[in-house]
Amino acid sequence: MRARVFVTLKPSVFDPQGTTVVEALHTLGFGAVQDVRQGKYFELDIDATTVDDTRRLATEAADKLLANPVIESYRIEVDALAKENGR
Amino acid sequence: MKFAVVVFPGSNCDHDAYHAVKHVLGQEAEFVWHKDTSLQGADVVVLPGGFAHGDYLRTGAVARFSPIMQTVTAFARSGGPVLGICNGFQVLLEAGLLPGAMLRNRSVKFQCEHVFVRVEHRDTPFTFECRPNQVLRIPIAHGEGNYYADPDVLDRLEANRQVVFRYVDANGAATESANPNGSARNIAGLCSEARNVVGLMPHPERACELALGSADGLVIFESVVKSVSQGAFATAR
Numbered sequence: 001m002r003a004r005v006f007v008t009l010k011p012s013v014f015d016p017q018g019t020t021v022v023e024a025l026h027t028l029g030f031g032a033v034q035d036v037r038q039g040k041y042f043e044l045d046i047d048a049t050t051v052d053d054t055r056r057l058a059t060e061a062a063d064k065l066l067a068n069p070v071i072e073s074y075r076i077e078v079d080a081l082a083k084e085n086g087r
Numbered sequence: 088m089k090f091a092v093v094v095f096p097g098s099n100c101d102h103d104a105y106h107a108v109k110h111v112l113g114q115e116a117e118f119v120w121h122k123d124t125s126l127q128g129a130d131v132v133v134l135p136g137g138f139a140h141g142d143y144l145r146t147g148a149v150a151r152f153s154p155i156m157q158t159v160t161a162f163a164r165s166g167g168p169v170l171g172i173c174n175g176f177q178v179l180l181e182a183g184l185l186p187g188a189m190l191r192n193r194s195v196k197f198q199c200e201h202v203f204v205r206v207e208h209r210d211t212p213f214t215f216e217c218r219p220n221q222v223l224r225i226p227i228a229h230g231e232g233n234y235y236a237d238p239d240v241l242d243r244l245e246a247n248r249q250v251v252f253r254y255v256d257a258n259g260a261a262t263e264s265a266n267p268n269g270s271a272r273n274i275a276g277l278c279s280e281a282r283n284v285v286g287l288m289p290h291p292e293r294a295c296e297l298a299l300g301s302a303d304g305l306v307i308f309e310s311v312v313k314s315v316s317q318g319a320f321a322t323a324r
Contacts, residue, residue: 009190013235016191016269065152068145068181070188071235 001046002079003058007067008039042066054078088312089115091129093159093175095150096121100136100172100292107295108133112308121153130315131168131212132159134175136228136290146189146231147177156182168212168311168320169284173229176276176286185277185286186244187236193269197230201301202267204275204289205255208248211278212320213285215310222259223252223303225294227267232288234270241271252276252287283320 009015015037022036044061048054058076067074090108094101101118109116117127121139126132139150150156156178163169163184171179179185192198203224206217217223236244244250252275256265261273268288276287291304314320 012237013190014193014269016193016195016233020195065144065148068148068188070180070186070237071190 001048001051001054003044003046003054004077004079005042005044005058005062005066005074006039006077007042007062007072007074008037009071010073013071039072040066051078051080088131088315089117089127089129090131090133091117091119091126092133092135093155094118094120094135095137095139095153095178097139097141098135098137098174100174100290103290104133104135104172104292107292107305107308111295111305112312114312119155121150121155124154124158126155126158126162131170131311132162133292134159134169134171134178135292136173136175139174139178142174142231145181146174147179147181150174150178151182160184163279163284166281166283166320168315170213170307170311171284171286172290172292173227173232173288176288177231179284179286184284185279186240187234187277189231190233190235190269191231192229192233192267197228198232198267199226199228200267201226202275202289203255203257203259203265204252204287205259205261206251207253208251208278210248211251211282211285212311212314213307214251215314215319216306217310220259221306222255222257223289223291223294223306224301225289225291225304226301227289228293229268229288232268232270234268234274234288236271244274244277245272247280249278249280249282250274250276251278251285252289
């Protein structure tokens with residue numbers, strides 16, 4: 001099974017990298033881009049048989065290591081297609 | 088008195104700390120590999136600067152799970168003096184031994200320069216010998232030293248007198264322009280509630296001899312030698 005974990009800075013946390021990226025986009029003419037928040041994306045291949053188990057393990061991994069709850073929050077998607085492909 | 092200098096893969100100020108303690112101060116010092124579980128009877132633990140585990144994921148995020156950190160945590164919880172410098176401070180934050188987290192510098196640059204920090208409180212093992220409000224000129228060298236904590240946590244840190252070092256100008260004023268990285272409330276260093284764990288982004292170990300441009304950092308190490316030898320902060324042990 002595959003879990004996708006999206007880690008983002010909490011809305012209250014200033015994101016210097018995102019600010020730099022949005023400024024660069026403005027320089028390139030992307031004036032319509034109003035804000036950028038930079039985050040992290042993880043793909044976890046997990047040896048589990050159900051979506052619930054996969055989500056539970058991914059949540060534990062995110063809580064313990066992938067995200068720092070002081071500054072970050074996360075969202076998890078479990079890839080059901082991967083299960084049908086036998087993985 | 089014996090110092091343990093923890094060495095993570097990627098530590099690069101371990102020898103600076105060892106040199107300051109052993110050759111400048113004349114104390115005993117031992118390197119302790121991160122996979123060890125013994126502090127070899129040390130009285131003081133130093134988590135040095137560098138890029139432990141390549142700073143992958145987040146600074147200090149992987150280092151906190153190194154085997155030695157369980158021993159360091161137990162040592163800290165029993166009242167033992169622990170100093171985290173730069174990356175060592177980041178490890179202490181990730182390990183939950185100090186509150187808050189580090190963000191990328193406001194400038195988005197790695198900043199390597201001498202700064203001024205003001206000693207806010209002297210009742211820690213590492214500031215014991217400082218003068219009240221002493222201003223120290225010591226270097227920083229970091230890309231992620233922009234200290235963050237939620238406002239209620241910051242208020243609690245102030246109320247508990249845990250903000251031990253603040254970025255200031257040469258006159259000792261905590262101005263916005265004296266803040267090199269955007270840290271909340273100009274915070275450069277903190278102590279734990281029990282006061283025995285201290286972390287700071289500037290490098291006192293790189294400022295222990297005048298040949299290095301400043302000897303202002305020496306007082307941090309002299310403080311812990313004196314406080315330990317006097318048993319000044321040994322009540323919890």
